[in-house]
Amino acid sequence: MTPADDPVSGQAVVIGGGLAGITAALRLAEAGLRVTLAEGRPRLGGLAFSFRRGGLTVDNGQHVYLRCCTAYRWFLDRLGGAALAPLQDRLDVPVLDVGGARPRLGRLRRNGLPVPLHLTAGLALYPHLSLAERASVGRAGLALRKLDPDDPALDDVDFATWLHRHGQSPRTVEALWDLVGVATLNATAAHSSLGLAAKVFKTGLLTEPGAADIGWARVPLGELHDTLARKALADAGVTTALRTRVAGIDRRPEGGYQVRLDGETLEADTVVLAVAQREAHALLPEGAIADPGRLLAIDTAPILNVHVLYDRRVLRRPFFTALGSPVQWVFDRTEASGLTDGQYLALSQSAAQDEIDTPVAQLRERYLPELERLLPAARGAVVRDFFVTRERTATFAPAPGVGRLRPTARTDAPGLFLAGSWTATGWPATMEGAVRSGLDAAGAALTELGRPHAHPLEEAA
Incomplete structure (x- = not known):
């Protein structure tokens, strides 16, 4: 059967609606493929998302990027959201040290x-x-x-x-x-x-x-990674299937794949697996990569996010970081969340292995006094809400030796590609790494298909 006679030719399925999957789906669709993006959650954005709590829109955690993150900047431009996540004019990080006799x-x-x-x-x-x-x-x-x-x-x-x-x-x-x-x-x-x-x-x-120079979203992440992403995908002709879990990927004898969903089967000659490493391991067809167990050897690392709503303004700058305190980075999320009375601070606590399972009451006892020590204006302020979001597998662990475990976008199975910040992008587990992995997977797929394409970052250069 020739490609022209095969109804599957030119069909692609992207599994996973995080930044890697969104990127891959957009690039494949722009090259003329008929693309379906399947995501098990009711939203896009992966681990950089928003949710509603009362009348507020809350990010699951604070995400930033740097001016050198050219792939993520391309992503924002592609979605039409660059103005919603501006960069500093110049790097400027306030660092408050409270470890000595006097805060400095x-x-x-x-x-x-x-x-x-x-x-x-x-x-x-x-x-x-x-x-x-x-x-x-x-x-x-x-x-x-x-x-x-x-x-x-x-x-x-x-x-x-x-x-x-x-x-x-x-x-x-x-x-x-x-x-x-x-x-x-x-x-x-x-x-x-x-x-x-x-x-x-x-x-x-x-x-x-x-x-x-640091950039961060001045709107909820969901507005960028879900709302704008859905529009960009639809405009590109991508079919986005949310609340759609993939049960398996089977090779067709004549070539290509059958992707088994909850209630139907999709056929495609190109599949991009843009999910976390453990989920990818569970879905990989036999023989797709050498030593698939190495995916399970890529460990994960947690991030804890502490959210505090005060009845008044206690922080005058958009963010700061701390020394001599368990507090790491603190961001003002008041305007982005929609809060109109008081102030909402988000604490981002990385490498949080020792605290990720700590009960909320204990975290409250630990962090509220620390915020008062760091921010004198918080002393006497009423705490209207205190809650925690936990990402137990927020990133892959960047431990020595992880480089040899990270696979490239290409697999040993024709038409099957991997994407995700845990793949061999050369970057740590950042939004930048996720977008780069989607670009890598789409580029490898288009090269294999013989479709003309140019890397967008090389085009920008």
Whole structure:
């Protein structure tokens, strides 16, 4: 049977409606394929979503991106949502240290000079490190700049060992490297692959002056990753099937696949499996990849999100991060949530293995006094609501050795491709990595089909 005679030719099924699946579906549809996207949840967006609580719209967790996240920026542009998640004009991170006798505010920020001078002045004025420690950071930065994040040897070394070898004190790791690394890698330096850490720090801090400028959604994530994504998919001709779980993927004797859903079967010559690694392992046809057990060896790491609604304004800046406190990053989500009276703060607690199952009452006892210690205006304020969202498998764990476990988009089965931030994108588990994986999977599928296409990031360059 020729492709022209085969009714399945040109049909694609994307399984999973997170950022990776949305991206793959859009790219395949733009190339002329007839695409169905199947998602088990009643919404799109994967683990970056919103929900209603009372009269508010709440994000499950705070998500940010950097100017160097070119794939996610393309994604926002493609959905028509870039203006809803703007970037800082220049990197500026308020860092409040309450570990000493008196609270002290510092800032991590850049100027407009070329790399690496763009950070020199900010580092020189950073009060949370001694003069000697600041000098040691500069030397480590120069050494980091020489590393190749794609070197497989770096994947076997933990970041903390490398930092120690390059003269970084425990205080320097706490007040700088882990301050950034825990938020971007979801692991401390001791539990992070040097390769992934080098990717984060080299790309974000040592490529272009503005690479680490921070962006975040000023609207609920669901408005971007669900509402706008559904419209973009529909406009591209994608059929989106929500509340649709995939029971299995079977190879057809004549080629292509049958995708078994709850109540029907879809046939396609191209399938993109854009789900978490354990779910992908359960759905992979036999022989699709060598040693499929390695997918199960890719561990996960949790993120805990603490949500506090006050009866008054207690924070005057959009966000800050803390030292000497269990509190990590705090964001003002008042306007985005729709709150019109008081203030809503969201605390993002990464690498939260020790707290992910802690009861809400205990978390309340721990974090409300800490917020009062960090924010004097919170003392005496009435807490109208306190709740917690938990993502127990928020990201893949970026531990040393994970690089050799992450599969590429291509499988050994023709027409079957993998997507998800856990695949071999070279990035940690970020929104950027998820979008890049969708681009990789769609590009590999179109190449195999002989369909002309160009990578959108290369087009932008």
